[in-house]
Amino acid sequence: MKDIRELLGIEYPIIQGGMANIATHVLASAVSNAGGLGLVGAGGWDVDRVRDEIRKTQALTSKPFGVNIMLMSPHAEAISDMVIEEGVKVITTGAGNPGIYMEKWKKAGIIVIPVVPSVAFAKRLARGGADALVVEGTEAGGHIGQITTFTLIPQVCDAVNVPVIAAGGIADSRGLDAAFVLGAQGVQLGTVLLASDECPIHENYKMKVIKAKDTDTVVTGRNTGAPVRVIKNKMSRKYLEMTKYGDIGLEELEELTLGSLRKAVFEGDMDNGSIMAGQSAGLVKKIRSVKDILDDIFKNSRVYRGEL
Numbered sequence: 001m002k003d004i005r006e007l008l009g010i011e012y013p014i015i016q017g018g019m020a021n022i023a024t025h026v027l028a029s030a031v032s033n034a035g036g037l038g039l040v041g042a043g044g045w046d047v048d049r050v051r052d053e054i055r056k057t058q059a060l061t062s063k064p065f066g067v068n069i070m071l072m073s074p075h076a077e078a079i080s081d082m083v084i085e086e087g088v089k090v091i092t093t094g095a096g097n098p099g100i101y102m103e104k105w106k107k108a109g110i111i112v113i114p115v116v117p118s119v120a121f122a123k124r125l126a127r128g129g130a131d132a133l134v135v136e137g138t139e140a141g142g143h144i145g146q147i148t149t150f151t152l153i154p155q156v157c158d159a160v161n162v163p164v165i166a167a168g169g170i171a172d173s174r175g176l177d178a179a180f181v182l183g184a185q186g187v188q189l190g191t192v193l194l195a196s197d198e199c200p201i202h203e204n205y206k207m208k209v210i211k212a213k214d215t216d217t218v219v220t221g222r223n224t225g226a227p228v229r230v231i232k233n234k235m236s237r238k239y240l241e242m243t244k245y246g247d248i249g250l251e252e253l254e255e256l257t258l259g260s261l262r263k264a265v266f267e268g269d270m271d272n273g274s275i276m277a278g279q280s281a282g283l284v285k286k287i288r289s290v291k292d293i294l295d296d297i298f299k300n301s302r303v304y305r306g307e308l
């Protein structure tokens, strides 16, 4: 099986989560320059904004980077063509099935890495030509599946013949080591990167992540078909109340989720904003540079020291 560092041309087998509204050219280029794979997160943006972010990332790094396409976005199809025009080398996808785009992306020579939350989905996409998979446990922030990272990773590793990148609950070298022992070749980081100097979110959001304890996240929307993990606040309580019986329209739901994510990201509104973050927020204690976060994980990894 191909090594993902070789496949992607990166130093550390770490890829950045494609966080909607958050993963701008600033974060993506910082992760790529620090030796991982930075991603421009297309969720929440139209095709022109994503194109602009791609070009700005190209200007800030000569290292490989990719684009995450959030498939529930109304702009996903237009973005799926634009990334080919722009010469994007790596695509990750989330929140849906990328099957209809696979052929044209592969034809264009793009490395395609879907994010999957289950064994069945992993098998289907590995058969459908995925070059690797990000396998995301329910510990992750944002839109999630139901299975824990600890149980999902080895099951997917047994079921597919493509490299597996573990996501959900990983914030330090212990998480990386655990993921490798379970069979993964790399990790995807989201929550810990929220608390980085380069992450372009409001300071209040960063402080919320740093202050969060193990029990401070909650999953909204389990009964509406769009489960999303956020840090508990007034908004998450309101959301859970409004969706108690599942009788809510899709537009209202979109406004509640992506609309309120913007309130948290840009205005720092910690009452009415949707503060997406994973359970690893409890492990994140301070704001550091992206380079410090990545270097620390590798410096302390027992797998990389040859001890495991």
Ligand code: TUI
Residues within 6 Å of the ligand: 020, 043, 070, 072, 093, 094, 095, 096, 097, 115, 116, 117, 121, 136, 141, 142, 143, 144, 145, 226, 228, 257, 258, 276
């Ligand atoms: O996509 C993510 N994380 C996200 S997307 C996002 S923006 C958003 N906000 C509110 C509602 C929906 C999206 C915030 N965080 N992670 C990857 C991921 N993909 N997690 C789960 C899935 C997934 C879920 C269902 C992938 C495929 C899938 O299949 C559905 C189908 O079409 O069979």
